[in-house]
Amino acid sequence: MQDESGQKQGHRIVLGVGGGIAAYKACHVVRDLKEAGDDVRVIPTESALKFVGAATFEALSGHPVSTTVFDAVDEVQHVRLGQEADLIVIAPATADLLARLAGGRADDLLxxxxxxxxxxxLIVPAMHTEMWFNPATRRNVEILRGYGYTVMEPAHGRLTGKDTGPGRLPEPEQIADLARTLAAGFTVPHSWAGLNVLISAGGTQEPIDPVRFIGNRSSGRQGFALAEIAAQRGASVTLVAGDTAQLPTPPGAKVIRVRSTGEMKEAMDDRAAGADVIIMAAAVADFRPQTAAATKMKKGSESAAGLTSIEMIENPDILAGLVQSRRDGELQRATTIVGFAAETGDERTSALEYAKAKLARKGCDLLMANDVSGDAVFGKLRNRGWLLSADGTVAEVRDGTKLDVAAQILAAVDAHRTRSLPN
Incomplete structure (x- = not known):
């Protein structure tokens, strides 16, 4: 959509809703998209209306709701809605709806x-685990991906009844975020099936005593976004997460929780040998207290002296260590290693120049750098910066949501692997 000046004002999004218990979450997806300025038209299936009434979707979207091509025949709704849409999202998509879409059926408005x-x-499946893994469903998913559709990996969690497993609908904000990334023109091809991707995210905590620690302001959002896009590309993703402010687990990823830099190094080293791609997005602490008190240091007590002067020692460099392990043959030589650099410039040197120097020191293949001065990046929903390559090239990573940035970074990783791997 455009205003009178020709400026983009949100997107026209069709939200299809299948007839599953997770249909109620579609209401939150509508609200999220609407609050971001998108125009949302809801098309439920007949079965979906048994879970959520048409009046609810009409009130949230501001548009009438229909399930059949025989409503508003003079407008030829199915043609007009399909032609005008910037994006179609189907959430939840039941096993039956996946089968109908894969077969090219056109037996309702959606x-x-x-x-x-x-x-x-964008198709977001939700069903019981046995249905998700059924060979017929797996075949239908592959057919839909072959059509060029993005089929989102389901989340792992509580299903209906007492069941738990893969098949849960991802959180509404995760669906809306990926929808915005696709609507913005970024692609998430399902081309990494069979690849193992290892990603670190978030800040680390170095204990002073049982209560206090030294940390940083990293939220982990960018690392989680990378894990989500990698999983949507079909990779087997392991995410080693430090302090990440209770972010929802990326659908399709396995999360390993750690706290300190030492714990993160151990977790990364233990899993690096089998990785095809390693991304060190975590903001690890460079130093830690030499000793941590076993009990809380109380103000006014003798132990409080330890808070006024903390002797620090250097932490191991996880990224440089992974690069060295590859040189030593402990990792696959074809493993692509990506680092991150959160920099600030000064009167002598720019943030970009500091990042170039870091790339030279670390020896990784790619380095995502950004300028975090002025309260930028940390904890924010958007990001931007530069992607530096070992061959000296610098590419701009344009401003976008952290999923948008993740899509750009992984596209660059894909291009690097294509250039560097033998034919």
Whole structure:
């Protein structure tokens, strides 16, 4: 959509809703997209209306709701909606709906609109674990991905009844975030099946005593976004997470929780040998207290003296150690290693120049650098910066959500692997 000046004002998004218990979460997806300025038209299946009434979707979206091509026939709804949409999102998509879409059916307004559409299509399955792993469902998912649709990996968690496992609908904000990334023109091809990706995220905590620690302001959002995009590309993803402010688990990723730099190094080293891609997005502490008190240092007591002067020692350099392990043959030589540099410039040197020097010291293949001065990046929902390559090239990473930035970084990793791997 554009205003009178021709400026982009959100996107036209069709939200299809399948008939599963998770249909109620679609209401939150509508609200999230609407609050971001998108125009949302909800097309439920007949079964979906048994879980959430049409009046709810109409009130949230501001548009009438229909399930059949025989409503508003004079407008030829399925053609108009499909042609005008910038993006179609289907959440939840049941096993039956996946089968109908894979078969090219057009037996209701939603499936007919999908057949007309030339815009990106995001499908978010939700069903019991046995249905998700059923060979028929797996075949249908592969067919849909072959059509060029993005099929989001389901989350692992509580299902209906007492069941727990893969098949849970991802959180509404995760769906809305990925939808915005696709609507912005970024692609998430399912081309990394069979690859193992190891990612670190968040800050580390170095204990002073049982209560206090030395840390930093990293939220872990960028690392989690990288894990989510890598999983959507089909990779087997392990995410080693430090202090990450209770971020939701990226669908399809396995999360290992750590606290200190030492714990993160151990977790990364233990899993690095089998990785095809390693991304050190975590903001690890360079130093830690030489000793940590076994009990809380209380103000006014003799132990409080330890808080006024803390002797620090240097932490191991995880990124440099991984690069050295590859040189020593302990990792696959084809493993792509990506580092991060959160820099600030000064009167003599820019943040970018400091990042170039860091790339030279670390010896990794790619380095994502950003300028964090002025309260930028840490804890924010957006990011930007530069992607530096070992061959000396510098590419701009344009401003976007952290999922947008993750899509750009992993596209660069893909290009690097294509250039460097033998034919």
């Amino acid at each position: 499936t007919a609109s999908v057949l007309v559409a030339t815009c990106p299509v």
